[in-house]
Amino acid sequence: MELKLTLNGKRIIEEIDADLLLIDFVRAHGCKSVKRGCDTSGCGLCTVLLDGTPVLSCSMLAARADGHDVRTLEGLQEEAADFVGFIAAQGADQCGFCNPGFVMNTIALLRENPDPTDDEIRAFLAGNLCRCSGYDGQLRGIRAYLNAKKREG
Amino acid sequence: MLTIQNYVRPETLDEAWECNQNRKNRILGGMLWMRLGRGSINTAIDLCRLGLDTIEESEEEFSIGAQVTLRQLETHTGLNRYTHGAVRAAVCDIIGVQFRNMATVGGSIWGRFGFSDVLTVFLALDTAVELHRGGIVPLAQFVTMPPDRDILVRLIVRKTPGAVVYLAMRNQRTDFPTLTCAVSDLGGAPRTVIGARPGRAMIVPGLPALPVGQWSQDAISAYAEAAAAAVPTGSNVRAGAAYRSHLCSVLTARALTQLGGINGWN
Numbered sequence: 001m002e003l004k005l006t007l008n009g010k011r012i013i014e015e016i017d018a019d020l021l022l023i024d025f026v027r028a029h030g031c032k033s034v035k036r037g038c039d040t041s042g043c044g045l046c047t048v049l050l051d052g053t054p055v056l057s058c059s060m061l062a063a064r065a066d067g068h069d070v071r072t073l074e075g076l077q078e079e080a081a082d083f084v085g086f087i088a089a090q091g092a093d094q095c096g097f098c099n100p101g102f103v104m105n106t107i108a109l110l111r112e113n114p115d116p117t118d119d120e121i122r123a124f125l126a127g128n129l130c131r132c133s134g135y136d137g138q139l140r141g142i143r144a145y146l147n148a149k150k151r152e153g
Numbered sequence: 154m155l156t157i158q159n160y161v162r163p164e165t166l167d168e169a170w171e172c173n174q175n176r177k178n179r180i181l182g183g184m185l186w187m188r189l190g191r192g193s194i195n196t197a198i199d200l201c202r203l204g205l206d207t208i209e210e211s212e213e214e215f216s217i218g219a220q221v222t223l224r225q226l227e228t229h230t231g232l233n234r235y236t237h238g239a240v241r242a243a244v245c246d247i248i249g250v251q252f253r254n255m256a257t258v259g260g261s262i263w264g265r266f267g268f269s270d271v272l273t274v275f276l277a278l279d280t281a282v283e284l285h286r287g288g289i290v291p292l293a294q295f296v297t298m299p300p301d302r303d304i305l306v307r308l309i310v311r312k313t314p315g316a317v318v319y320l321a322m323r324n325q326r327t328d329f330p331t332l333t334c335a336v337s338d339l340g341g342a343p344r345t346v347i348g349a350r351p352g353r354a355m356i357v358p359g360l361p362a363l364p365v366g367q368w369s370q371d372a373i374s375a376y377a378e379a380a381a382a383a384v385p386t387g388s389n390v391r392a393g394a395a396y397r398s399h400l401c402s403v404l405t406a407r408a409l410t411q412l413g414g415i416n417g418w419n
Contacts, residue, residue, distance in 0.1 A: 059188055
């Protein structure tokens with residue numbers, strides 16, 4: 001079937017198989033930040049934004065993205081740059097494998113709720129697994145970013 | 154691994170129904186459970202063009218399209234006002250936000266899964282399902298029907314005055330539930346639903362009547378013990394049957410106590 005979508009601002013029209021998954025489509029188009037962590041819809045590493053909504057690209061047919069806007073971390077560098085330094089400063093990234101999914105879902109969180117409580121951050125990021133840390137570093141990093149933003153006014 | 158030969162987006166329910174009569178074809182919900190299975194699908198049927206992705210609220214009822222996501226259930230103001238947040242409580246620990254943005258209420262209910270938080274909470278409400286050919290069927294009846302080739306179009310939740318409380322036990326926050334429990338009071342006697350037994354959610358039969366205003370701690374304890382005795386439980390990787398039966402009485406008592414509080418407050 002013919003798939004038409006926008007990937008990181010670029011219009012793409014391509015002939016695809018019906019069972020092609022969105023993760024394999026975006027990786028074939030160079031978006032290697034999108035990875036398989038679990039392949040059972042549980043880890044959040046393959047998160048992309050579909051019309052701004054975070055979804056698991058390992059569990060979605062590419063065909064279902066037809067006519068939609070798909071964003072990966074490659075297309076959101078500027079928005080990510082705002083806060084990733086704060087997370088790194090807390091030493092939250094150890095192996096770093098979970099980072100792209102975390103960053104994508106944090107972008108979605110902050111767009112929806114620019115001033116979340118710690119519980120709201122934990123709840124929104126609960127579907128992003130990290131095997132190295134206890135999630136506290138990520139939480140401290142996001143909190144530090146929000147505090148810095150408030151100080152700037 | 155799942156293979157799919159063709160993908161279609163029917164423009165009408167009749168077209169979708171016709172296509173679904175072929176046993177090699179499947180309707181897609183969120184595709185989250187389906188993709189974990191093996192097999193070959195000839196044509197995957199996506200209902201995305203049928204306008205089933207909204208929750209409509211009238212004075213009498215909520216009409217919830219089959220393609221509404223669990224996240225929509227979680228964030229819908231009217232539905233959560235009516236249920237005192239019980240619908241949000243039922244879905245908010247299911248995997249993660251990204252998962253809930255994809256999983257559909259139609260897929261959850263159609264699957265009649267044993268682990269379903271969604272089925273548990275809607276069984277405690279005055280809920281019916283609309284099937285394209287089968288018409289409107291009470292949810293309690295639908296869960297006992299064998300899967301066929303019909304299409305679940307929407308859920309109808311009547312706004313019967315009352316209250317509902319949802320509780321679940323999970324070994325870890327985003328895991329499958331070890332036991333689910335919803336207790337409602339929609340006028341008359343409370344209705345208690347237990348799921349993840351690990352069998353499919355059921356309305357607990359034969360419980361003592363608890364007249365309004367007589368929910369003493371003793372009456373609640375006796376009711377909860379009766380619920381635990383009436384609900385068949387089993388063992389699996391998450392818990393043993395005896396532990397589940399214990400959870401059944403604890404969660405039922407807690408839910409009833411909360412429900413009594415909501416009723417008293419109102």
